[in-house]
Amino acid sequence: GESVGLHLPTLSVQEGDNSIINCAYSNSASDYFIWYKQESGKGPQFIIDIRSNMDKRQGQRVTVLLNKTVKHLSLQIAATQPGDSAVYFCAEGSGGYNKLIFGAGTRLAVHP
């Protein structure tokens, strides 16, 4: 498949462990924050979002934390599985999803 990013930071975890992927965002005015997962040869897939009036949101096996003071976003994946191996992007938007600014991405490698 296509190479999403040749020199992305990589997080290696053991299957079953919890993963934490971090992201620093750039615009204090952003009010939408989203995590996307991109597998080789595919487009980004929505995982979870959070609005600026929240600091935590949980989904199925995933939790997103937002710290506006230091402009930091994190994605926690519980009980990481081999199928979670992919590149993860954070994205920020102002007023909605229509003009997203993406982070550089982090490659998650899950080892059995």
Next chain:
Amino acid sequence: KAGVTQTPRYLIKTRGQQVTLSCSPISGHRSVSWYQQTPGQGLQFLFEYFSETQRNKGNFPGRFSGRQFSNSRSEMNVSTLELGDSALYLCASSLRQDSEAFFGQGTRLTVV
């Protein structure tokens, strides 16, 4: 329900040529955004259309243009292709500005 469909999946063009890429959004979605993804620059916003009007534009030269039709399908055009235009071009659609954006699989453009 069908997802976002982009055609063609792969394209090879020569420097100086022009190219048109197509995106069919999810049925009922009226907002369509385009992004360019390269290993060096990551995911960068190109432009966004809603109800046939360009609402937002990224920092790309005028060689990059787009349009949206009354059925919400969108096309983007790149004229006078340069080697640096080689990238994965992604289209995303959303129901409204504040609803999540769904990405297609992209069109891989190679300029030789």
